[in-house]
Amino acid sequence: MTTRGRFDAVTITLHWLTVILFVPLISSVLLLNNASGLDAATLLDIHRGTGATLFAVTLARLCWRQSFARLPPFPEKMWSVHRLMVTGSEYALYALLLAQPLTGLAMTLFHGRPFTLILWQVPALVARNKDLAAWLHGIHETAAYALLALVGGHATAALIHHYLLRDDVLSAMLPLVQPGRRGDEACVQIVPSGSAHRAKRNRTGPASI
Numbered sequence: 704m705t706t707r708g709r710f711d712a713v714t715i716t717l718h719w720l721t722v723i724l725f726v727p728l729i730s731s732v733l734l735l736n737n738a739s740g741l742d743a744a745t746l747l748d749i750h751r752g753t754g755a756t757l758f759a760v761t762l763a764r765l766c767w768r769q770s771f772a773r774l775p776p777f778p779e780k781m782w783s784v785h786r787l788m789v790t791g792s793e794y795a796l797y798a799l800l801l802a803q804p805l806t807g808l809a810m811t812l813f814h815g816r817p818f819t820l821i822l823w824q825v826p827a828l829v830a831r832n833k834d835l836a837a838w839l840h841g842i843h844e845t846a847a848y849a850l851l852a853l854v855g856g857h858a859t860a861a862l863i864h865h866y867l868l869r870d871d872v873l874s875a876m877l878p879l880v881q882p883g884r885r886g887d888e889a890c891v892q893i894v895p896s897g898s899a900h901r902a903k904r905n906r907t908g909p910a911s912i
């Protein structure tokens with residue numbers, strides 16, 4: 704029995720960095736409802752800072768994915784519809800991870816007040832526009848729910864693969880895990896020698912239907 708092989712170290716690092724950044728990003732807005740004064744300002748600083756960092760990480764991730772990344776090929780028996788769903792949901796995740804910080808930043812700008820972005824004190828760059836800021840807030844909020852739903856489904860699918868189907872989908876993305884099918888100590892991993900690009904193209908190779 705062979706395995707699909709693993710994602711490369713950079714992809715794995717950027718993937719789990721994204722997950723780590725999500726913790727302060729989301730908990731800061733959850734706590735915001737119960738905060739006031741300085742607390743609220745600090746929480747918003749954390750939210751904006753982690754959101755902007757996540758934007759940079761996502762851009763780096765996409766550039767890496769399109770160039771040197773090693774993506775394990777999909778299992779040969781995987782149906783085309785399933786492949787399409789996985790690929791589609793991954794690109795939807797990327798799209799939302801890039802769009803969210805932009806709507807968040809635009810909303811903040813149209814509040815027409817100076818604000819802190821990581822270490823940068825940003826002055827009021829545009830005139831206050833309450834209606835536009837409120838409209839952008841609506842988009843930011845709705846897209847955040849869509850992103851959270853997608854992330855929830857994505858993580859659930861990974862856990863189902865790991866604990867119920869007992870395959871190597873999750874271990875391919877885990878750091879510090881020996882490659883190999885879970886529970887199959889004797890399996891041999893066959894990784895195409897030296898060609899990240901070949902492995903990547905295999906990902907969208909022939910499907911069973």
Ligand code: HEM
Nearest residue numbers: 732750751754755757800803804807808810811844847850
């Ligand atoms: C992937 C990145 C991001 C995600 C997932 C995200 C998610 C959220 C969520 C869930 C809320 C709460 C919505 C509500 O119920 O009001 C929120 C609010 C907000 N976000 Fe983001 N956000 C991201 C990035 C950013 C960035 C980069 C900025 C600014 C530079 C930003 C600025 C704001 C502001 C100003 C609010 C309104 C807070 C308030 O209620 O006063 N967000 N965001």
Ligand code: HEM
Nearest residue numbers: 714718721722725768793796797854858861862872873876
């Ligand atoms: C903030 C939360 C998350 C985001 C935004 C996210 C995003 C992504 C994206 C875009 C990919 C595609 C591969 C790539 O281009 O790097 C991916 C792959 C993957 N993720 Fe996540 N992920 C998140 C959380 C999780 C969690 C919590 C788990 C595990 C419980 C997980 C397990 C996986 C696995 C196993 C793959 C590889 C799937 C495959 O073989 O195609 N992810 N993730």
